Amino acid sequence: MKSEAQKKERTMKLSLPTEELMSSGNLACQGCGATLAMRYVLKALGQKTALCIPACCWSVIDGPFPYSTLDVPIFHCAFETAASSAAGLKAGLEMVGDTETTVVAWAGDGGTFDIGIQALSGAAERNDDILYICYDNEAYMNTGIQRSSATPYGAWTTTTPVKHFKNRPKKDIDAIMAAHRIPYQATASIGYPEDLYKKTKKAKEIKGTRFMHIYAPCPSGWKSRPEDTIKLARMAVQNCVFPLYEVEFGEKYTLNIKPREKKPIDDYLKLQGRFHHLTEEHIKMIQEEVDRNWGRLLRRVDAC
Amino acid sequence: MKQKKKAEKIIFESEKDVPLMPISLGPMLWNRTGAWRNIRPEINLTECIQCGICWKFCPDVAIAIENEFPVIDYDYCKGCGICAEECPTKCIAMVEERK
Numbered sequence: 001m002k003s004e005a006q007k008k009e010r011t012m013k014l015s016l017p018t019e020e021l022m023s024s025g026n027l028a029c030q031g032c033g034a035t036l037a038m039r040y041v042l043k044a045l046g047q048k049t050a051l052c053i054p055a056c057c058w059s060v061i062d063g064p065f066p067y068s069t070l071d072v073p074i075f076h077c078a079f080e081t082a083a084s085s086a087a088g089l090k091a092g093l094e095m096v097g098d099t100e101t102t103v104v105a106w107a108g109d110g111g112t113f114d115i116g117i118q119a120l121s122g123a124a125e126r127n128d129d130i131l132y133i134c135y136d137n138e139a140y141m142n143t144g145i146q147r148s149s150a151t152p153y154g155a156w157t158t159t160t161p162v163k164h165f166k167n168r169p170k171k172d173i174d175a176i177m178a179a180h181r182i183p184y185q186a187t188a189s190i191g192y193p194e195d196l197y198k199k200t201k202k203a204k205e206i207k208g209t210r211f212m213h214i215y216a217p218c219p220s221g222w223k224s225r226p227e228d229t230i231k232l233a234r235m236a237v238q239n240c241v242f243p244l245y246e247v248e249f250g251e252k253y254t255l256n257i258k259p260r261e262k263k264p265i266d267d268y269l270k271l272q273g274r275f276h277h278l279t280e281e282h283i284k285m286i287q288e289e290v291d292r293n294w295g296r297l298l299r300r301v302d303a304c
Numbered sequence: 305m306k307q308k309k310k311a312e313k314i315i316f317e318s319e320k321d322v323p324l325m326p327i328s329l330g331p332m333l334w335n336r337t338g339a340w341r342n343i344r345p346e347i348n349l350t351e352c353i354q355c356g357i358c359w360k361f362c363p364d365v366a367i368a369i370e371n372e373f374p375v376i377d378y379d380y381c382k383g384c385g386i387c388a389e390e391c392p393t394k395c396i397a398m399v400e401e402r403k
């Protein structure tokens with residue numbers, strides 16, 4: 001037991017700034033990873049930020065009219081239009097002489113990998129000056145857990161039931177974005193907030209289209225325990241299911257976190273009800289896919 | 305976080321008060337999500353090493369730092385258990401909610 005005097009001596013050293021632009025009272029489920037993603041991103045971007053949010057969990061989490069859980073303006077846009085709305089907002093702000101505000105398209109994986117990909121590709125090809133952020137919970141969660149092209153192989157969703165679980169791998173959106181040769185893109189995870197914060201700050205300072213892909217566990221959709229949200233995010237980096245890296249101009253790959261010892265995926269799958277039906281053989285297949293992806297990434301990093 | 309904003313609902317007295325564009329006029333703080341909680345985190349401050357990890361990982365911004373120690377805001381804590389799971393000294397216990 002420490003005495004009162006001993007306690008007083010120590011000061012807390014926080015690894016992130018204390019300013020909060022997201023407040024309590026929001027409508028997210030318990031242990032929601034997407035909520036943490038927003039909290040960290042806004043810490044990095046600051047008050048001079050405007051968001052375009054298409055239909056997704058976040059359009060609900062924020063709260064109904066006339067309330068908002070965020071201290072920055074949000075434009076709720078149609079599902080497929082995150083990138084084009086943000087590009088339009090940016091152009092409008094420039095017209096009135098505002099060059100300071102960071103315009104962010106904030107969309108889920110469905111809104112990015114699937115329905116919003118045309119608008120995103122268009123904006124990236126034009127190199128519109130927007131920061132596009134996809135929080136990836138690996139399915140259409142807001143409408144009740146339907147498969148998206150970000151859903152990984154083997155996962156249960158309501159449209160890929162146990163007997164017909166998803167039998168296609170997750171789409172490599174980061175490779176698609178790299179093919180656009182945009183100035184900056186990064187993967188990030190709520191399990192590594194300091195890394196996420198640093199890369200968001202970096203993205204903020206770059207002109208042109210910037211893309212961030214944030215891994216955001218979803219206890220409701222993954223059938224995981226809410227308290228495991230951070231643990232799952234960390235495990236996905238340590239077992240190379242979701243590596244953290246940056247790409248500049250589609251060419252220069254930088255690995256941010258290299259696991260000291262690459263962990264097998266078994267424990268990670270076990271913590272998620274959506275994978276409980278998988279047999280040893282399926283797990284072996286998934287492991288091989290993870291190894292192949294990891295090998296490919298390392299080769300790209302080494303080539304730089 | 306210092307909840308300096310109002311935790312009140314917004315009431316429009318007449319149609320004329322409703323903005324033409326549906327813009328947000330206030331925060332969600334009236335929504336006391338603490339009512340969602342089944343289990344409640346309790347910090348044993350004598351074991352706390354003041355690392356701030358619980359504060360960092362709370363998805364509901366329900367842990368404030370006061371006098372260099374974490375303090376849970378039970379009006380908003382949803383009881384997800386992340387703080388207890390991530391605390392390096394395991395000094396946060398999740399206990400049954402007293403209803």
Ligand SMILES: Cc1ncc(C[n+]2csc(CCOP(=O)(O)OP(=O)(O)O)c2C)c(N)n1
Pocket residue numbers: 034055056057058078079080107108109110111112137139140141142143148
């Ligand atoms: C054009 C159109 N199609 C379908 C919908 C219904 N819808 C709303 S949110 C959503 C799922 C969004 O999934 P994702 O982008 O992954 O975000 P998440 O809910 O998982 O956060 C769907 C299908 C819609 N709003 N608009």
Ligand code: SF4
Pocket residue numbers: 027028029030031032033034035057061137141142217218219220221
């Ligand atoms: S369904 Fe998932 S992503 Fe959506 S609010 Fe709940 S935990 Fe968050």
Ligand code: SF4
Pocket residue numbers: 345361362363364365366367376380381382383384385386387388
């Ligand atoms: S239980 Fe969850 S919501 Fe409550 S203080 Fe801990 S991390 Fe925050």
Ligand code: SF4
Pocket residue numbers: 347351352353354355356357358359374390391392393394395396
């Ligand atoms: S995580 Fe645990 S040790 Fe660290 S500040 Fe919170 S209660 Fe204290």
Ligand SMILES: [Mg+2]
Pocket residue numbers: 108109110136137138139140141
């Ligand atoms: Mg999703």
